[in-house]
Amino acid sequence: xxxxxxxxxxxxxxxxxxxxxxxxxxxxxxxxxxxxxxxxxxxxxxxxxxxxxxxxxxxxxxxxxxxxxxxxxxxxxxxxxxxxxxxxxxxxxxxxxxxxxxxxxxxxxxxxxxxxxxxxxxxxxxxxxxxxxxxxxxxxxxxxxxxxxxxxxxxxxxxxxxxxxxxxxxxxxxxxxxxxxxxxxxxxxxxxxxxxxxxxxxxxxxxxxxxxxxxxxxxxxxxxxxxxxxxxxxxxxxxxxxxxxxxxxxxxxxxxxxxxxxxxxxxxxxxxxxxxxxxxxxxxxxxxxxxxxxxxxxxxxxxxxxxxxxxxxxxxxxxxxxxxxxxxxxxxxxxxxxxxxxxxxxxxxxxxxxxxxxxxxxxxxxxxxxxxxxxxxxxxxxxxxxxxxxxxxxxxxxxxxxxxxxxxxxxxxxxxxxxxxxxxxxxxxxxxxxxxxxxxxxxxxxxxxxxxxxxxxxxxxxxxxxxxxxxxxxxxxxxxxxxxxxxxxxxxxxxxxxxxxxxxxxxxxxxxxxxxxxxxxxxxxxxxxxxxxxxxxxxxxxxxxxxxxxxxxxxxxxxxxxxxxxxxxxxxxxxxxxxxxxxxxxxxxxxxxxxxxxxxxxxxxxxxxxxxxxxxxxxxxxxxxxxxxxxxxxxxxxxxxxxxxxxxxxxxxxxxxxxxxxxxxxxxxxxxxxxxxxxxxxxxxxxxxxxxxxxxxxxxxxxxxxxxxxxxxxxxxxxxxxxxxxxxxxxxxxxxxxxxxxxxxxxxxxxxxxxxxxxxxxxxxxxxxxxxxx
Ligand code: ATP
Ligand code: MG
Numbered sequence: 001x002x003x004x005x006x007x008x009x010x011x012x013x014x015x016x017x018x019x020x021x022x023x024x025x026x027x028x029x030x031x032x033x034x035x036x037x038x039x040x041x042x043x044x045x046x047x048x049x050x051x052x053x054x055x056x057x058x059x060x061x062x063x064x065x066x067x068x069x070x071x072x073x074x075x076x077x078x079x080x081x082x083x084x085x086x087x088x089x090x091x092x093x094x095x096x097x098x099x100x101x102x103x104x105x106x107x108x109x110x111x112x113x114x115x116x117x118x119x120x121x122x123x124x125x126x127x128x129x130x131x132x133x134x135x136x137x138x139x140x141x142x143x144x145x146x147x148x149x150x151x152x153x154x155x156x157x158x159x160x161x162x163x164x165x166x167x168x169x170x171x172x173x174x175x176x177x178x179x180x181x182x183x184x185x186x187x188x189x190x191x192x193x194x195x196x197x198x199x200x201x202x203x204x205x206x207x208x209x210x211x212x213x214x215x216x217x218x219x220x221x222x223x224x225x226x227x228x229x230x231x232x233x234x235x236x237x238x239x240x241x242x243x244x245x246x247x248x249x250x251x252x253x254x255x256x257x258x259x260x261x262x263x264x265x266x267x268x269x270x271x272x273x274x275x276x277x278x279x280x281x282x283x284x285x286x287x288x289x290x291x292x293x294x295x296x297x298x299x300x301x302x303x304x305x306x307x308x309x310x311x312x313x314x315x316x317x318x319x320x321x322x323x324x325x326x327x328x329x330x331x332x333x334x335x336x337x338x339x340x341x342x343x344x345x346x347x348x349x350x351x352x353x354x355x356x357x358x359x360x361x362x363x364x365x366x367x368x369x370x371x372x373x374x375x376x377x378x379x380x381x382x383x384x385x386x387x388x389x390x391x392x393x394x395x396x397x398x399x400x401x402x403x404x405x406x407x408x409x410x411x412x413x414x415x416x417x418x419x420x421x422x423x424x425x426x427x428x429x430x431x432x433x434x435x436x437x438x439x440x441x442x443x444x445x446x447x448x449x450x451x452x453x454x455x456x457x458x459x460x461x462x463x464x465x466x467x468x469x470x471x472x473x474x475x476x477x478x479x480x481x482x483x484x485x486x487x488x489x490x491x492x493x494x495x496x497x498x499x500x501x502x503x504x505x506x507x508x509x510x511x512x513x514x515x516x517x518x519x520x521x522x523x524x525x526x527x528x529x530x531x532x533x534x535x536x537x538x539x540x541x542x543x544x545x546x547x548x549x550x551x552x553x554x555x556x557x558x559x560x561x562x563x564x565x566x567x568x569x570x571x572x573x574x575x576x577x578x579x580x581x582x583x584x585x586x587x588x589x590x591x592x593x594x595x596x597x598x599x600x601x602x603x604x605x606x607x608x609x610x611x612x613x614x615x616x617x618x619x620x621x622x623x624x625x626x627x628x629x630x631x632x633x634x635x636x637x638x639x640x641x642x643x644x645x646x647x648x649x650x651x652x653x654x655x656x657x658x659x660x661x662x663x664x665x666x667x668x669x670x671x672x673x674x675x676x677x678x679x680x681x682x683x684x685x686x687x688x689x690x691x692x693x694x695x696x697x698x699x700x701x702x703x704x705x706x707x708x709x710x711x712x713x714x715x716x717x718x719x720x721x722x723x724x725x726x727x728x729x730x731x732x733x734x735x736x737x738x739x740x741x742x743x744x745x746x747x748x749x750x751x752x753x754x755x756x757x758x759x760x761x762x763x764x765x766x767x768x769x770x771x772x773x774x
Pocket of ligand 2 (some may be wrong): 033034035573
């Protein structure tokens with residue numbers, strides 16, 4: 001009898017052993033949903049289900065890889081290889097490569113990333129002569145994306161007076177035309193954007209019953225992780241594919257639904273029982289991931305949401321430490337606290353960098369954390385944000401490679417037709433685009449037939465366009481005989497891209513050259529890796545697809561030991577021994593944009609639940625009183641979520657009204673200088689001001705030595721220069737001369753609004769600002 005089933009508790013084993021028919025596992029964070037899914041696949045295979053008949057959909061490709069690895073250890077590698085596993089996007093991109101031709105797409109279609117889509121939309125808006133301040137390309141792209149995710153095609157759009165009217169009211173009456181043009185242009189370019197991968201799959205499965213039957217027959221067992229975050233388009237695909245055999249297994253947690261802004265629909269999970277007959281519902285309640293304090297604190301948070309399924313999550317793990325709340329004065333100081341605490345925990349508990357994660361609500365918060373980690377020489381990796389593949393020089397190389405595979409790819413063509421410069425001007429490009437629209441052809445096809453078309457392009461330019469076409473065609477011929485690496489290296493050299501950056505000679509140019517080399521190394525690794533796989537050949541098409549569909553979590557290079565920095569959204573499904581959730585402030589978390597309705601606020605709360613439940617051993621929640629946002633220093637208030645945690649599970653290191661010295665003591669503690677047990681007694685009692693432990697002279701001296709910014713006056717700020725008053729003239733080391741317009745706050749929180757001769761008005765915290773009174 002297999003032993004892997006012993007690694008499950010009874011409640012988990014039941015859905016793993018469940019025979020055929022629909023089943024749903026609804027359970028809180030860390031209760032083993034992903035484990036159940038993984039083991040169910042292994043069990044099915046042990047029971048003789050052919051691995052070709054199983055489809056598993058995960059939140060990231062990395063999660064799929066990890067699952068596959070685990071399954072391989074149970075059923076053997078060669079069988080596990082055949083599983084279709086991955087994100088919705090990557091799985092259905094693969095399907096469309098086989099059958100997309102029925103919809104008129106070539107099998108080598110390009111995948112447009114968000115930037116490509118936005119560029120195309122921007123140029124359509126321009127070509128249509130519309131006001132770009134009203135038709136903002138990012139907003140337009142967002143609208144189109146949400147139509148697609150709700151399966152509103154162009155035709156459906158025009159048939160829906162409400163939508164047409166809504167756009168007219170928003171002063172964008174030509175939205176539908178833009179949508180139409182965008183779809184036409186993508187089609188002509190043989191390109192699909194991310195949303196198309198789902199929309200076109202739906203179209204394929206609806207319009208071609210034989211194709212639907214083929215895949216229903218193929219995917220007899222379908223499993224979906226994180227089902228609470230599927231959107232309508234994904235829901236319909238799963239529904240269609242599972243319709244015949246009804247062997248559908250979904251796992252999820254309504255309390256972790258956090259993607260409604262991308263169209264995820266929590267009712268997919270709530271309606272599952274209505275959608276299928278005889279659904280078996282399983283619940284898991286034991287959390288294996290976190291300490292009692294973390295589990296209980298998380299439960300107390302989610303209890304504030306009205307619209308949640310009732311769940312009773314518990315754990316037999318240790319109590320663990322209380323959740324630590326820490327306040328700082330600025331975001332820079334918050335960063336230093338986090339870095340200091342990571343440093344101390346590493347030393348004290350002999351941990352690796354990889355045991356720590358810092359989570360935030362928005363990407364821009366990472367900078368202060370990064371600065372602080374760098375200063376302490378703690379290696380980190382940022383997930384999300386601008387990834388390697390989105391850098392300009394990398395996109396340039398990729399654009400050439402995309403053209404080799406699909407010369408109709410208009411966005412790739414426009415990107416590199418004159419880069420490196422070869423004397424093809426914007427006017428020429430515009431003429432080519434107009435002609436392409438007129439003849440219903442791609443720009444590249446127009447370029448191939450220049451001599452037959454009567455375009456006003458002079459002979460010299462025509463020759464240059466011919467040369468470009470010939471160059472791309474020569475790459476195509478080469479591509480038939482060599483692997484992706486050899487071709488890419490040739491392309492980088494032959495197009496003059498490498499030389500272009502080398503010629504530049506500046507440090508930036510050299511960095512770009514090195515990045516291109518890094519890309520080539522990556523392609524080499526990819527080719528080597530793919531050669532080992534059964535159904536892959538290491539071709540350029542495969543590489544480009546991999547790049548286009550790598551989710552932010554997947555863009556991982558190397559396995560070295562680093563602290564992970566990412567948004568909470570990206571952290572879904574992951575776990576780390578130590579987790580810091582930073583920026584616990586009103587308007588940031590909950591986000592100012594998501595407080596208009598109860599359901600928005602509840603989604604923010606679910607996001608907080610996700611954040612806290614990533615922690616295994618210890619969670620830290622930090623906030624600051626002042627934060628730079630949009631280039632301005634603003635007052636920040638502690639997040640309402642902090643108060644929602646049952647205080648039994650919390651240790652508030654810096655209660656709200658305790659003055660600054662207390663905080664310095666805590667900072668001293670990071671350096672191991674203060675006995676923490678003494679601090680416990682200053683936990684806030686309702687209404688009574690906390691008794692403050694004053695650092696002694698010796699401690700203060702040490703503090704000053706360790707943290708220079710603390711050598712600024714700390715005694716309630718009483719030694720801030722008294723001459724710093726309204727109207728005073730001052731000199732600032734960076735901003736120069738200025739005049740104080742107003743002063744606000746007291747003690748160490750005192751701020752001045754200053755009008756600088758050169759830099760306009762700035763609000764500065766006097767404790768940090770090095771101001772000289774003139
Ligand atoms: P999330 O909601 O965050 O996605 P989840 O419900 O998918 O969480 P898993 O990630 O599958 O939970 O499990 C959480 C942790 O508990 C993992 O480290 C997993 O290996 C471990 N675990 C799950 N079940 C057991 C078990 N029966 N015995 C020991 N460890 C377990
Ligand atoms: Mg999971």
